[in-house]
Amino acid sequence: ILIENQISGQQIQSSIVGIGLNVNQEGFSLSTATSMAIKKEHTYRLNDVLAELLQWIEARYLQLRSHIDLKEEYVAALYGRGEKRSFKSGDESFEGIIRGIDSVGMLEVETDMGKRYFDLKQIQFVS
Numbered sequence: 001i002l003i004e005n006q007i008s009g010q011q012i013q014s015s016i017v018g019i020g021l022n023v024n025q026e027g028f029s030l031s032t033a034t035s036m037a038i039k040k041e042h043t044y045r046l047n048d049v050l051a052e053l054l055q056w057i058e059a060r061y062l063q064l065r066s067h068i069d070l071k072e073e074y075v076a077a078l079y080g081r082g083e084k085r086s087f088k089s090g091d092e093s094f095e096g097i098i099r100g101i102d103s104v105g106m107l108e109v110e111t112d113m114g115k116r117y118f119d120l121k122q123i124q125f126v127s
Contacts, residue, residue, distance in 0.1 A: 023049055075100045078107075086126040089118060093126060 002018040022035035023044050037043055063070060081098045096111040106117040
């Protein structure tokens with residue numbers, strides 16, 4: 001998912017969201033890449049996947065328009081949340097526990113050095 005926001009002051013004025021979804025692809029140049037077909041051992045009809053994806057997007061869009069706060073649901077779904085994991089940020093490697101996100105969306109990780117906050121692409125899992 002790629003999200004580009006246009007911000008004016010403290011307010012998001014607009015957002016552009018792009019989604020890339022590997023559905024039936026089976027060969028990748030990156031060893032970490034995968035697809036729905038590989039994970040579920042099933043070939044999908046692309047029109048069916050698109051229809052379901054569009055229904056899901058519309059439902060979320062309507063929630064946002066209704067000003068429903070999705071932060072709690074988002075935090076609950078964070079991969080690896082609450083588990084001690086190994087991370088890398090720049091040249092630094094460390095262990096920590098993902099606790100949530102702050103008010104501006106930065107990832108909150110509890111480490112031996114205290115709470116640390118990371119922006120997009122500033123941190124990655126180490127296998």
